[in-house]
Amino acid sequence: MRSLVGFLGQRLLRAIVALWLVSTVVFVVMRLSGDPVPLLLPPDAPRSEYERVARDLGLDRPLPVQYTVFIGNILRGDFGRSIHFREPAWRVVMGYLPASVQLALTAFGLALLVAVPVGLLSAVKRNSPLDHVAMGAALIGQSAPVFFLGILFILLFSLKAGWFPTSGRGGWEHLVLPALTLGAFAMASIARLTRSAVLEVLRQDYVRTARAKGLAELAVVLKHTLKNAALPVVTITALQFGTLLGGSVVTETVFAWPGIGRLAIQSIYNRDYPIVQCTVFLSAVAFIVINFTVDLFYGLLDPRARPR
Amino acid sequence: MSQLTRRDLLKSAATLGAAAAVAPALGGPAQAQTTQKRELVIAQGGDIAFFDPHMSTSANEIRVSFNIFDNLISRHPDGKLHPGLATEWKLQGQTAWVFKLRSGVKFHNGDPLTSADVKYSLERSWDPALKTRVNTVFTTIDRVEAPDPMTVIFHTKKPDPLLPARLAFYGGQILPEKYAKAAGPEAFNQKPIGSGPLRFASWTKDDKAVLEANPDYWGGKLDVDRVIFRPIPETAPRIAAVLKGEVDMITALPPDHSERVSGNPTTRVVGALYAGLYVLAVNSKVKPLDNPLIKQALSLSIDRAAIVKELWRGRGIVPSGPIAKGDNHFDAGLPPLKYDPKEAREKLKQGGYKNEEIVIETTVGYTTNDKPMSEAIQGMWRDAGINAKVEVVEYSVRAQKNRDKSFKGLWWSDPTSTLSDPDGMMWRLLSPGGPQDYWRHPKFDELGEAARFSVDEKFRGQAYKEMTKIFLEHFPWLPIIQPYEDYGLQKYVEFTPNPNQQIELRRFNFKLRRA
Numbered sequence: 001m002r003s004l005v006g007f008l009g010q011r012l013l014r015a016i017v018a019l020w021l022v023s024t025v026v027f028v029v030m031r032l033s034g035d036p037v038p039l040l041l042p043p044d045a046p047r048s049e050y051e052r053v054a055r056d057l058g059l060d061r062p063l064p065v066q067y068t069v070f071i072g073n074i075l076r077g078d079f080g081r082s083i084h085f086r087e088p089a090w091r092v093v094m095g096y097l098p099a100s101v102q103l104a105l106t107a108f109g110l111a112l113l114v115a116v117p118v119g120l121l122s123a124v125k126r127n128s129p130l131d132h133v134a135m136g137a138a139l140i141g142q143s144a145p146v147f148f149l150g151i152l153f154i155l156l157f158s159l160k161a162g163w164f165p166t167s168g169r170g171g172w173e174h175l176v177l178p179a180l181t182l183g184a185f186a187m188a189s190i191a192r193l194t195r196s197a198v199l200e201v202l203r204q205d206y207v208r209t210a211r212a213k214g215l216a217e218l219a220v221v222l223k224h225t226l227k228n229a230a231l232p233v234v235t236i237t238a239l240q241f242g243t244l245l246g247g248s249v250v251t252e253t254v255f256a257w258p259g260i261g262r263l264a265i266q267s268i269y270n271r272d273y274p275i276v277q278c279t280v281f282l283s284a285v286a287f288i289v290i291n292f293t294v295d296l297f298y299g300l301l302d303p304r305a306r307p308r
Numbered sequence: 309m310s311q312l313t314r315r316d317l318l319k320s321a322a323t324l325g326a327a328a329a330v331a332p333a334l335g336g337p338a339q340a341q342t343t344q345k346r347e348l349v350i351a352q353g354g355d356i357a358f359f360d361p362h363m364s365t366s367a368n369e370i371r372v373s374f375n376i377f378d379n380l381i382s383r384h385p386d387g388k389l390h391p392g393l394a395t396e397w398k399l400q401g402q403t404a405w406v407f408k409l410r411s412g413v414k415f416h417n418g419d420p421l422t423s424a425d426v427k428y429s430l431e432r433s434w435d436p437a438l439k440t441r442v443n444t445v446f447t448t449i450d451r452v453e454a455p456d457p458m459t460v461i462f463h464t465k466k467p468d469p470l471l472p473a474r475l476a477f478y479g480g481q482i483l484p485e486k487y488a489k490a491a492g493p494e495a496f497n498q499k500p501i502g503s504g505p506l507r508f509a510s511w512t513k514d515d516k517a518v519l520e521a522n523p524d525y526w527g528g529k530l531d532v533d534r535v536i537f538r539p540i541p542e543t544a545p546r547i548a549a550v551l552k553g554e555v556d557m558i559t560a561l562p563p564d565h566s567e568r569v570s571g572n573p574t575t576r577v578v579g580a581l582y583a584g585l586y587v588l589a590v591n592s593k594v595k596p597l598d599n600p601l602i603k604q605a606l607s608l609s610i611d612r613a614a615i616v617k618e619l620w621r622g623r624g625i626v627p628s629g630p631i632a633k634g635d636n637h638f639d640a641g642l643p644p645l646k647y648d649p650k651e652a653r654e655k656l657k658q659g660g661y662k663n664e665e666i667v668i669e670t671t672v673g674y675t676t677n678d679k680p681m682s683e684a685i686q687g688m689w690r691d692a693g694i695n696a697k698v699e700v701v702e703y704s705v706r707a708q709k710n711r712d713k714s715f716k717g718l719w720w721s722d723p724t725s726t727l728s729d730p731d732g733m734m735w736r737l738l739s740p741g742g743p744q745d746y747w748r749h750p751k752f753d754e755l756g757e758a759a760r761f762s763v764d765e766k767f768r769g770q771a772y773k774e775m776t777k778i779f780l781e782h783f784p785w786l787p788i789i790q791p792y793e794d795y796g797l798q799k800y801v802e803f804t805p806n807p808n809q810q811i812e813l814r815r816f817n818f819k820l821r822r823a
Contacts, residue, residue, distance in 0.1 A: 038704075038711035046741075049443075050711070056439065084357055085513075087494070095513055154548050166548040167540055169515050256540040258514035271704055 011295070015288045020071075022284040026277050027070055031063065036083050036271030057083060074281070080274035084267065089274035093260060093282065099169055100259035103251075104244040106175050107183030112237065115187045119194025119233075123202065124221055134191065141188030150181040150254035167256040178255040182248050186240035193236050197229035204228070230301050238294040242287045342823040343800040346533040349555040350811065351546050355514045355539035359500040360493065361481035362433050362440035370478055371559070371811040372517060372537055377481035377502035380407055380426065380460075381472050385580065385804040385817055387634050387728055389472055393421060393482055393503065394460075397472060399763065403450075405462045405471050413526045415484040416507040423454035428485035430462075438493055442479030466761045469768070473727035477808070505530050505814055514539055528815045531822075535813065550575055550796040557801055559811070561794040562676055563623040569796040576799050579623065579792035583807035584724040584733060585632050586675055587785035588668065588685070591715045592747035597666070601659030603783035606666070608652035609692035610685055612645060616789055619677050619684065624791035629776045630738075632790055634807055636729040636765075637772040645787060652692045663695045667717035670698055671706050675722045681788060682720075710743065718786070724808065730772045731760050738784055747784040 037053050054060045058069065073080060079089040118138075122131040157177060158166045164177050201207060202225060210224045211217075252262040260279050267275035356369045364373040380394035394407040413421040430452050434443045448468040453461040462471060474480065482503065488496050500508050505527060506519035517537040521530045538555065540546040547565050549555045551572050561569060561577060570577045596602045612626040626644035631637060666689070670682040682698045689696035699716070701709070709715050721744065725733040735756045737744040752775055759771040779785075795805055800821040806812055 035708060035711075038707040046444075052436075053439070086363075086497075092513070099515075151544050154545055159548050159552055162552070166552055166554055167545045168538060168554075169512075253541050254545055256514075256538065256542075256545065258512060262514060262541075269703060 011292055015292070018288060019281065019284055023071070023074060023277065023281060024067075026280045027067060027273075030271070030273045030276055031066075035059075036273065070277070079278040079281070082267075082272055082275050084270045084272045084275070089278045092275060093263065093278045096258060096260045096263045097282075099257060100252075100261065101245065103175065103178055103182060103257060103259060104241070106179040107244050108186065108241050110179055111183040111187035111190055111240070115190035116194050116233070119191040120198055120221065120226065122191070122195040123198035124217075126199065131195075135195070138188040138191045141184040142192070144184070146181060146185070146248065146250045147254055149184055150177070150251060153177045153181055154254070167254070169257055178251050178257050181254070182244060182251040186237075186244060189240060190233065190237055194229070194233050197232050198225055201225045201229045227301065231298065234294060234297055234301065238290050238297075242283075242290045245283070245286050245290075341799050342821045343798070344823065345556075345800075345820060347536065348532045348534070348557070348801070348813075348820070349536045349538060350557045350559070351538045351540045351549055351555040352558075353539070353541055353543075353546070353560045356517060356537070358497055359508060359511070359517075360497040361483070361500075361502075362438065362442050362479065363497065365441050365478055367559075367809040368539070370809070372519075373478075373481060374504070374810045375506040375519065375535070375813050376500055376504045376508060377483070378413075378504050379476050379480040379482065380409075381476040381480075382812065382814075383473070383476045383728065383806070383808065384812075385806045387583075387807060389476055392476070393426075400461075402467045402763065403464045405464070405468075407460045407462070409458045409460065410526060411458060413503055414524055415487070415503045416501045416522060417484065417487055419484045419486055421482070421484075421503055422457040423460045424457070425485045426460045426482055427452045427454045428488070429482045430480075432483065432488070433479045445474060445477075445479035448474075467763045468761070469763045469765070470727050470729055470731055473729060473732065477726050506535055509534070530813060530815065531819045547796065550798070553798065556798045557803065558796040559793075560676075561796045563619075563621040563791075563794065566621060566623065566794055574799055576797055577794055578797060578803065578805055579794040580805040580807045581625070581634060582722075582724075582791050582793050582809075583632060583634060583728060584722060584790070585627055585630075585785075585787050586681075586720065586722050586789050586791060587787045588718040589715075589721040589744050589785050590718050590746065590783060591713075592782070592784055594717060596659070596661060596664045597717060599659050600782045601655045602661055603786070604781070605652040605655035605659065605661070605692070606689065606694065607783055607786050608646060608648045608655065609688050609694065610645075610786065610788065611647045611688055612788060613647065615681055615684055619680050620789065620791060623794060624789040627787035627790050630734045630779045630785060630787060631730050631772065631776065632725050632733065634728065635725050635733070637769045639773060639776065642776070649688075649692045656693060661694070665695050665697055667697045667699055669701050669706070669709070669715055669717070669719045671701060671703055671720060674703055674706065675720050676791065678720045685788075713746065721785070726808070728808075730775070731756075734775070734779075735760060744784070747782060749778055749782060752778045752782075 037050055037057070037059065051060070058066060070080075077090075081087065082089045082092050085092050118134045122134045125131055154166050154177065157163050164173050168174055207220060207224055210220045249261040249265045251257065252259045260282075264276060264279040267279070350371075352368045352371065354368045356364065356366075356372050358364045358369060359373065359376065361373045361377050364370055379392045381389050381397070382392040384390050391410070393410055393413060395410050397405060397407045400406050407426075409421060409423060409426070415421065430446060430449065432438060433440055433446060436443070448464045448466065448471065450463045450465045453463065455461065464471060483496075484501055487501050491499070503526070505522050505525045507522050509518040509520045511517045515538070519535045519537070521533050521535070523529050540549055540558075543562055543565065546558050547561070547568060550558045550569065553574060566577050569575045590597050590603060592598055592603070616622060616624045616626060625633065628639070628642035628644050631639070668682045668686065670678050672679045679700065686696045686698050706719065709719070721737075723733045723737055726736070736742060738747070739745065739756055740748065740753055755771040755775050759768045762768055793805060793807070793809060795803075797803060802819050802821060804817040
């Protein structure tokens with residue numbers, strides 16, 4: 001029990017340090033990237049107007065002062081007001097989050113549902129036509145640029161076949177193409193990794209033993225192979241989930257999906273510091289939580305990974 | 309940089325795929341020339357940020373806000389000023405404009421329109437506490453008077469011949485005083501109330517803005533129940549949406565995609581000659597661009613007709629000077645800007661050009677075709693013996709350079725003629741202290757200032773003629789093209805676009821063809 005408390009304490013400390021580092025880096029990088037004020041004003045605005053806006057946004061203060069205020073506000077859960085929307089940044093980001101989570105979960109579910117069985121079958125039926133087709137498709141999924149896939153899907157499944165809408169958010173039919181596009185890379189990576197992890201395990205002595213004692217092939221694969229091959233698959237799957245959750249700028253742009261990836265990139269163009277800081281902070285939190293969950297999951301899968 | 313690559317590749321992917329995939333797919337639906345739809349969906353290239361008309365200045369925003377709100381005066385697609393919330397107006401003396409309001413007009417919440425609302429709206433536009441984005445539009449106004457509920461008098465600091473034109477564009481929308489005051493700016497932006505043909509229903513950022521037809525509109529109810537504005541940022545999906553019939557109208561249709569929309573049996577293209585110009589603005593303070601002969605050579609060595617034909621598929625015209633076609637005092641007798649590489653070489657020689665590097669700082673997609681045009685011009689200049697270089701800058705870097713006036717040579721600008729008059733474009737930008745003040749000429753300045761404050765149109769016409777002459781000697785801008793702004797429409801949509809980019813959905817210029 002004591003070891004678990006120590007483990008949790010250590011992880012919490014690390015998480016706080018990571019969040020502080022991420023926030024500081026975003027703060028510095030955004031300030032280095034340029035001034036938001038000219039983007040807010042018409043080109044013929046006088047100098048006095050420029051100074052007034054800079055003062056209103058607190059951008060006329062020295063950087064260390066701005067930084068202290070920024071960190072103090074974060075500790076209180078206040079990310080400031082969006083420069084572009086003139087609303088609390090948190091509220092703006094929360095407005096975009098549901099669309100991103102919906103897309104990420106669908107893409108992730110689709111990826112898992114397809115990739116794990118395909119990877120497993122490919123490994124078990126190694127060098128069969130099924131393996132070749134599946135791994136060929138995975139290669140395309142991993143290497144085709146997302147925007148290319150997106151446009152291709154729109155042309156084929158939306159314009160030509162007429163099955164799905166071209167873009168926008170609405171019913172389930174709006175989700176299919178963006179989720180397939182966004183999930184393609186994750187699907188391909190998970191399938192390939194599952195295949196190689198399973199192949200690795202299939203060579204182990206205990207699998208030979210299991211077969212030798214006359215177990216059915218299905219039981220060998222599901223009981224003895226899959227669980228042992230799961231560690232690397234769980235890791236890559238979790239990381240892919242984090243990436244999907246962070247929103248995909250390209251998928252969201254191609255499909256006009258109102259998610260935080262698109263919000264973040266627009267906010268970077270607009271130099272909307274508070275929104276960028278808030279989205280990056282949220283992404284960092286998501287990654288930390290996912291990593292932590294994976295660590296706990298390791299313990300479940302492999303007793304050797306449990307804290308002593 | 310990643311964005312550039314993506315855009316380029318998107319374009320090629322779309323073109324490649326479209327040729328094979330789209331054409332047969334479109335044979336499907338019958339040639340829909342009429343519709344029973346009660347909803348109009350418009351897809352734009354980007355979302356709005358504000359409904360508050362005093363915060364809305366981008367093209368995407370004004371397309372929405374000019375439908376929720378009315379101005380006293382309306383500039384119709386014919387380019388002329390027509391009565392809006394005001395039925396008549398006249399200049400009294402030199403500095404008092406008297407406006408008579410339309411009677412019986414009601415805001416969406418039922419409040420009647422009175423002169424107090426007009427006075428409040430104008431004063432709100434420059435209220436420093438509200439930090440509006442239109443606070444420089446009415447700097448010529450000294451005070452607003454509301455002597456009776458149906459009369460408004462604007463007193464200007466000096467004679468202002470263009471006040472009616474100013475009132476017809478952004479900043480001039482009229483808000484209900486009582487509601488706007490009670491709600492405060494944030495709540496007003498979330499639930500805007502105007503007197504226009506459409507009233508606000510809901511908005512999901514980056515997804516859709518839903519507006520409902522105002523049944524009591526003074527200009528007559530629109531022939532639809534609902535209008536939805538959707539942002540679809542990428543060109544290829546936006547075009548796919550109109551080809552498939554998911555949306556009824558798209559804005560910002562690039563010239564190289566226009567044939568796909570016009571070639572499709574159910575859609576068509578309409579366009580309006582842009583109220584403005586695409587120019588290469590010149591930093592005339594850096595060498596050798598401080599030399600008028602060099603700038604004349606730069607202009608002479610640009611084959612604008614080829615740019616219009618090849619890069620714009622003919623969707624534009626070659627400008628003749630700094631005044632856009634369609635504006636007051638546009639001189640139809642002036643020939644298009646000349647292309648003569650031989651004369652250009654002579655000018656370079658006379659100007660003592662020593663192969664100094666001349667830099668075009670281009671954005672990618674800030675204006676349509678900005679990068680391809682830069683590359684084409686670079687080639688033309690090289691052929692004429694000019695050491696030209698193209699550098700790519702990001703939008704916000706451009707904004708910063710605009711602010712600091714730190715451009716290395718030339719950059720793209722797409723000045724809009726906000727008042728349909730040279731004062732609202734050439735003089736607004738090139739005047740002393742203006743955003744593109746890189747060059748001064750005493751006579752040019754004197755004429756520009758005099759024309760701004762004169763109510764004598766004959767005098768103004770002469771002044772702009774002389775200013776054009778000076779301009780064509782010194783080229784503070786190199787005007788390149790006056791393009792068409794194209795829209796893709798379903799064939800059942802009858803709509804006339806406005807040269808100033810606003811979409812004004814009113815009965816006089818919009819209806820759906822019914823069976």
